[in-house]
Amino acid sequence: MSISGDVNEANHGKTHLKNVLMALVISTFIVIVLSNTDTSFAADTEYEGAAYCAECHEDEMKEWIGSSHAQALTDPEFQEEWESLGSPESCLSCHTTGYDSELNEYEATEVSCEACHGPGDTMQRDTSVELCGGCHSGPYPTYEEWVDSGPAHGEADCLMCHDEHTNELTFETSTGTCGQCHESHVDEVLQTRHGEAGVECADCHMIEVPVDFIKGTPAKTGHSFSLSEQELDCSSCHERPLSKHDVLGEQAYSCLSCHGAIHELELQLVNKSVYPLDDSVPLCAQCHNERYTAWEQGTHGDYDDPKAQCTSCHDPHDPIISNISTLEPIPQREPAKQTPVLPITAAAVVVEILLIWAYVLRGRPNV
Numbered sequence: 001m002s003i004s005g006d007v008n009e010a011n012h013g014k015t016h017l018k019n020v021l022m023a024l025v026i027s028t029f030i031v032i033v034l035s036n037t038d039t040s041f042a043a044d045t046e047y048e049g050a051a052y053c054a055e056c057h058e059d060e061m062k063e064w065i066g067s068s069h070a071q072a073l074t075d076p077e078f079q080e081e082w083e084s085l086g087s088p089e090s091c092l093s094c095h096t097t098g099y100d101s102e103l104n105e106y107e108a109t110e111v112s113c114e115a116c117h118g119p120g121d122t123m124q125r126d127t128s129v130e131l132c133g134g135c136h137s138g139p140y141p142t143y144e145e146w147v148d149s150g151p152a153h154g155e156a157d158c159l160m161c162h163d164e165h166t167n168e169l170t171f172e173t174s175t176g177t178c179g180q181c182h183e184s185h186v187d188e189v190l191q192t193r194h195g196e197a198g199v200e201c202a203d204c205h206m207i208e209v210p211v212d213f214i215k216g217t218p219a220k221t222g223h224s225f226s227l228s229e230q231e232l233d234c235s236s237c238h239e240r241p242l243s244k245h246d247v248l249g250e251q252a253y254s255c256l257s258c259h260g261a262i263h264e265l266e267l268q269l270v271n272k273s274v275y276p277l278d279d280s281v282p283l284c285a286q287c288h289n290e291r292y293t294a295w296e297q298g299t300h301g302d303y304d305d306p307k308a309q310c311t312s313c314h315d316p317h318d319p320i321i322s323n324i325s326t327l328e329p330i331p332q333r334e335p336a337k338q339t340p341v342l343p344i345t346a347a348a349v350v351v352e353i354l355l356i357w358a359y360v361l362r363g364r365p366n367v
Helices: 003-034 050-054 058-064 076-084 089-095 113-117 129-133 142-148 174-178 183-190 201-205 252-256 281-285 289-296 341-363
Strands: 318-322
Touching: 050 058, 050 113, 058 113, 076 089, 129 142, 174 183, 174 201, 281 289
Parallel strands: none
Antiparallel strands: none
16 A cells, blocks of 8 residues: 555545544434433324415514524534534434434424424423423533523523524513513613613623533523623723733723622722712722822812812823823023123222222332
């Protein structure tokens, strides 16, 4: 065998091994997915297809036809990723309807009515989160994140935020959707610069990270709704580099060290006391104690004067640079021209001598 043949065979072996490993990882994910819920139906019930349901449910069909469920298998992004992984059969259990793993066959190339309501005239009306969690788990752990989001969200279900046929949010924006329960937070945000700029709840509370099938790392879908300082990056919108204050932490941690009242965009001390943005003295004083004491004892330290604030002179993001422009530099005086000293001294000496001689001559008797 030639050297090139050996190389080709070795490369083929590596590619095959890579595909096997990826298939193993994905299969592990799918086992987790399928273990979350029982989606079995009566064996003697036949699938009729979406057109059968549309005979009576025309409006629901029109809503579903443009949904992500309707393109679950044919979506170009899914197809590209699926093919890059070697088109593993295990993905088909959630991206088709009526998939038979033994025969590697499916009834429909989409997540159709019968995938959730059962085949034919079964028509189960299960709206539990466990039903959705049967597929929205594993590599895309929406269900697991939702469970970990806390007891408040645990009382809700998927349909409280998502339309069951279009898969879209129940309101036009994520802020409107969240406002169903978190009305007070939404009201606070709407009165801030974030609200004026159209920043949505999901922009900060639903950080998404793509899945890594090679490493076996599941995605983050944002359904834990946590505002993690390690994930949230304020600089993605606010181009305000920190100088000196970057010692407070990385990413949003440094920002939240001062702007802890995130919904009101106000200042928050370590003891959770909240102050408006134009009252920076208490916030700065909790770290800069000595400077605060010196300031308080000086002319500017009259705390009753609302104008006397740390940020009146210091940019909080770059505190070394003053906010107040300095006065124009005092012009340097030009040195006076030097007057020659010797002629003046000589003249003075001559005058003095003449005066002495005049005095002497005046005192002598006439001959």
